[in-house]
Amino acid sequence: MAMGRRAAGRAGVSHPVFARIYPRINASAEAHGGLEHRRELLADATGRIVEVGAGTGANFRHYPPGVERVIAVEPEPRLRELARQAAPDAPVPVEVSRSGRAEELPVPDGSVDGVVASLVLCTIGDVPAALAEAARVLRPGGRLYFYEHIRSADPRFARVQRVLDVVWPLLGGGCHLTRDTERAITDAGFVIERARHFQFLVNGRATPSSPCVIGVARKPAAA
Structure with a gap:
């Protein structure tokens, strides 16, 4: 089976300063509702999963029993090591891949039931390529589980x-504030089954990354 357009993992991603402070950023987010968001994202996940941009492995402990295996891809070496440390404590088998990026997943065509993108599509340089890879590795009818901060619907x-x-x-490891993630997902050929929009507030206050969406999109079944 094909393994992507180029050799997977040919180039890594290095954000050494951001990688050092991200665990504290994530801990603060989880203290203000991030834990519940991760649980919501993964509640219906089943089968074989690829997690794109796994970061520190913060999602690992929230995978439900219906998940058979998680292949986690994280190109930033410092974050990848933290993910490896988190993997043994997950309630399901987690393999942290030694190579791969969102645009070049080290997984055969049509081999997984779900792809998880959690606070990562904001950072990827080529979002259409990453979503094309998600579609490639998913079986027909497979699902993309997404949790992202997005461009606000409020013009101001x-x-x-x-x-x-x-x-x-x-400042944020390549993170962008203005992406229209749902449009990118539908442009990639996915059908959005559900999406919940909300403001992620910290101590009751909005931040530039407060507009968020959690949802599920489906790869159409083969004709």
């Missing part, structure tokens, strides 16, 4: 996001 808030997006990626 979106203008602020656009201004900040000049410097935000430099």
Whole structure:
């Protein structure tokens, strides 16, 4: 079976400063509702899963019993090591891949039941390529589980996001504030089955990355 357009994992991603502070950022997010969001994202996951941009492995402990195996891909070496440390404590088998990026997944065509993208599509350089890879590795009818911060539907808030997006990626490991993730998913041929939009508030206050969506999209079954 094919393993992607190029050799998987040919180039890594290095954000050493962001990788050092991200565990604290994630801990703060989880203290303000992030744990519940991860549980919601993964509640219906089943079968074989590829998790794209696994980060520190924060999702691992939330996979339900119906998941047979998780193949986790994280190109940033410091975060990947943290994910490896988290894997043994997961309630389901987790393999942290030694190679691979969202645009070049080290998984054969049509070999998994689900792809998980959790707070990662904001950072990827080529989102259409990453979503094409998700579609490639999914079986017909397989599902994409996504949890992302997105461009605000409020024009005034979106203008602020656009201004900040000049410097935000430099501070946030390549993270962008203004992506229309749902449109990118549908443009890639997925059918969105459900999506919940909400404001992720910290101590009751909005941040530039507060507009969020959690949802599930399906790869159409073969004709």
